[in-house]
Amino acid sequence: MSGRWSEAVRTFGRRSLAGQFLAFQLLVVVVVLGAVAVVSVAQSTNEFRDVRGARMLATAENLASTPVVRDRYADPFAAQALAPEVDRAVALSGAELAEILGPDGLVRASSDPSRLGERTRVGAAETGRAWFGDAEVGGVRSLLAQVPILASDGRVLAIVSVSEPYPSWWALLSGAGERLLLYLGLGAALGMVASWLLSRRIKRHTRGLEIAEIAGLADHREALLHSIREGVVAVNNDGVITVLNDSAQELLGLPDSAVGERVDSVGLESAVVDFLLAGEDDRDVVIATRARVLALNRRSATSAGQDIGTVTTMRDSTELAALQAQLSSHKSATDTLRAQTHEFSNQLHTISGLVQLGEYDAVRAFVDELTQRRAAINDAVTRHISDPAVAALLIAKTTLAAESGVSLQIAEDSHLSPLEPGLATDVITVLGNLVDNAVDVSVGSAQPTVTVRVCDTPGLEISVSDTGPGVPSHLRDSIFARGVTSKPEVAGGRGIGLALVRMVTAQHGGSVEVSDRPGGGAVFTVQLPRTRVGAHA
CATH class of the missing domain: 3.30.450.20 (PAS domain)
Structure with a gap:
């Protein structure tokens, strides 16, 4: 049996999704119709018990009050004498059985002669009360009504019993009326049609895919998506x-x-x-x-x-951005060398011309001036910046800024001791990007100037101010996360440089902010915690 059931389950599982849905919907319709039928049968049963029970009780009371019954219930020939009365009671009430019982339940007269002398159930009637209810009569569940015949002193002399078997469930369902059967039939038909249409719609929306195929696609999609x-x-x-x-x-x-x-x-x-x-x-x-x-x-x-x-x-693209920053540093160094090469070439041409003219005093004066200028630039940086890598960066940026017509100055209160190599690299990335941005926006201003201030007590503070147009207040947060498209025609601007500044600063647990420069322009300030600044004496 279990094998056949398992085979049936496997066969059902091989049906299409629409077919399974149709089968389930039909099952639901059958269950609903069955529930309606059960409720209808229960209601008809209760109605039968209430209506027919009252009728059986009235018939028993009427038979018990008949004079001939009261006079001859104990007659030895009561079965023959009272037969017309019990038959009449059956005919008038539609009952199945009418009987006259002794107080002990012995049948003295009955509409069914074969039951004479048998004993039957005596309910509450033996206590002197009339009643009706369910009982087994001749092995059949029946509705039974009993009324006692009482003596003047209240003794039970005899009992009148009238019974009728309960109808079958089909008779009860049919008795509910043709309309109910019609409604049940219409409901079943509409349910099946609706189920079929819904199954077709499901099949169309699932593009004919079955449950296993849909599950497989979902699992495949999840696996691909997360891998x-x-x-x-x-x-x-x-x-x-x-x-x-x-x-x-x-x-x-x-x-x-x-x-x-x-x-x-x-x-x-x-x-x-x-x-x-x-x-x-x-x-x-x-x-x-x-x-x-x-x-x-x-x-x-x-x-x-x-x-x-x-x-x-x-x-x-974090690693790519870091590589871009390194490339930008190398490009800056290359540009510095190019600018210096161009400058030295011009200076050599000048010296060569003076030598050819025999102006040796002028050559000596010119070389002294160049030496003093270079020494002044180096001294302006190294006097405040002791870290060689950062100092070299600022010297190179000074030369590049001068080539763009921008004056790069070091604030007098700047001070930076030698840094650990790793921190020096990050400081170069931050400072280089801030200076490049400042130079770019200062070009073309009235007095193009970029001022750098670096202070390592307490912590490390890097401040770069420019004479450009400044940064509007509503852009001061988003400017550090501004997107840079990969398309060359719109690339450039502040872009990834300021994004790298914020990222490097955040990695050190610091902060970066923008404020207005007195007289116009912007000031970018980077703060790194003292615990993250590892300096050598």
């Missing part, structure tokens, strides 16, 4: 995150619970939130968070011609 090295974030039209793979969680620092939450409520930085909600489609953009530099690309997602949201992919 992709790039981060993937899907956002619907309401700004709610619907897909977030493992890489995106790591890059954005989000938990699994972020799925189903709004983008602007999970703690993302404002630049990332703005891009996910309103970024430009099909455009690579670099955004710097406090810990990473991310390259993002956003595209709209559609289904059946309807816009359902966006999908954003992201890559970790």
